[in-house]
Structures are given as C-alpha cells and as structure tokens.
C-alpha cells in the first residue's frame with residue numbers, strides 16, 4: 683500500500699513529504715499527534731481524535747489556521763485518495779517553523795500533516811496468549827510539568843526510554859507508575875484490572891493519556907453490565923486481580939497476563955478480557971465512511 687501524505691495543503695507520496703529542519707517539533711518536540719485506525723473503509727472515532735488534538739492545540743497555544751471541520755474533511759479526503767481498506771492515519775500539528783525556543787520569534791503558522799499508512803500490530807497470537815509486562819523504573823511525567831492528556835510529541839521521549847527498558851526485559855509492554863507509586867499507563871496503552879464483574883482503571887489524575895480506546899471500552903463494558911471504576915491503583919492491585927488488559931489504538935484490547943514475571947490471575951487471557959475484545963472489534967464498524 684503506497685503511503686500518502688497531505689502536507690500543508692498538498693498531497694504527495696511519503697518519500698516527497700519533507701518539512702524544514704527548523705520546524706519546532708524537530709527542534710523542541712513542540713508538536714502534537716494523533717494515531718487513528720481505519721477499519722473497513724471507515725475512520726474509527728475520528729471526531730474524538732480531532733477533539734483531543736484541538737484541546738492540545740489550545741493548551742499549547744498554537745495559532746491553528748485550519749478549523750475542525752476542514753481538517754476532518756481533509757482526513758476523509760486523503761483516505762479516499764489513498765483508497766485504503768484498513769490502516770492507520772497519523773495526524774501531526776506542530777507550532778510552526780523557526781530557530782529559537784521563544785514562540786514569538788518564529789513563523790507561527792502550524793505545519794499540519796495527515797499521513798495514511800499501514801500499521802505494525804501485535805501478531806494475532808499475542809491476542810490468544812496475552813502480553814508479559816514489566817514495571818519500568820521511569821515514572822510518567824507529572825501533570826504539573828505537562829498535562830498527560832496532551833498528546834505532545836516531546837513527552838514521548840520518556841515513553842521511548844520506558845519501552846527500551848521493557849525490550850531489555852523481553853516484555854511486550856512497560857508499565858509506568860507516577861511519583862506517588864500509583865499505576866499510570868503503559869508506554870502506549872491504558873491499563874484495566876478485572877475482579878469478577880468489576881473493572882478498575884487508573885483515575886485520570888494518576889497521570890494518563892485519556893485514551894480513546896479506554897473511553898470506548900469503559901462505555902462498552904458499562905453497556906454490557908460490568909461496573910467500571912476510575913480509581914487509584916498500585917502494583918498490589920494487579921496481583922489481586924482476576925484479569926488485566928491493556929487498551930490502545932494499535933493494540934485495541936489485549937490481555938496482560940504477567941507483571942514482572944509473576945502471573946496475573948490464571949496467567950492466560952480472562953473471560954471478561956475476551957468478551958470486551960469481541961465487543962470492541964464489533965464496535966470498530968461504527969467509524970466514519972469515506
């Protein structure tokens with residue numbers, strides 16, 4: 683599948699899509715991104731992703747020149763042109779171009795990119811077996827430094843370090859705690875614990891990205907009659923849970939079967955996890971057609 687990029691108003695193949703080395707995201711990580719899935723020629727949760735992006739734009743004070751509806755139409759148009767059945771959309775917005783930290787000295791017209799591409803996913807057997815996870819020594823960036831709800835490019839340096847730690851341990855994901863020792867999230871996924879028909883997930887104040895898959899799974903779980911609580915959780919809660927699973931745009935819903943080489947529940951994907959995995963996959967048909 684050829685990768686197609688819409689960059690500041692023009693559509694081109696990925697190889698031709700270049701921006702200035704003085705782009706503020708290149709120099710300082712001063713940009714935002716969204717990763718969005720395409721299922722069966724439909725864009726999944728497009729409005730939710732755009733809303734999160736525009737909240738980040740407001741938080742960081744970018745002088746965005748493209749409105750929500752225009753960007754929404756652009757995303758759908760690029761998907762149409764890419765003629766893609768299933769895949770991934772990467773949406774990037776940076777503050778603008780210019781040397782120096784001070785935003786008032788740069789060209790403050792954001793650089794906006796929509797890339798339509800394929801996505802590397804966990805192999806299908808990872809969904810049958812589940813993921814082994816390790817606790818990372820690195821803590822999540824506290825909300826009083828950079829609000830974790832803002833999907834800022836720069837903050838991902840710490841997630842990449844944590845992912846390296848997980849890789850060194852041979853684990854599928856790395857679990858990050860906050861400064862208080864509460865569970866926050868994995869490097870690219872939110873965390874859920876299950877006890878009977880009660881499901882718990884870290885409270886937003888634990889320092890998490892409020893994942894769109896997380897919100898979707900909370901909604902689907904409540905619809906299915908489970909109780910869902912957003913609360914403060916510690917590693918002890920993982921080992922007293924019957925099941926655990928992770929959620930994310932790339933991962934969807936995937937079981938977490940061990941933490942630091944110790945089994946969670948039976949050490950295999952649990953009944954509730956499998957139920958929600960199925961409900962989530964069925965829900966992916968609700969996207970915006972293009």
Ligand code: PMP
Nearest residue numbers: 870871872891893894895930931
């Ligand atoms: N936490 C982090 C740090 C992430 O990068 C992601 C992936 N975007 C998630 C959680 C899951 O969020 P979503 O369901 O919106 O993909």
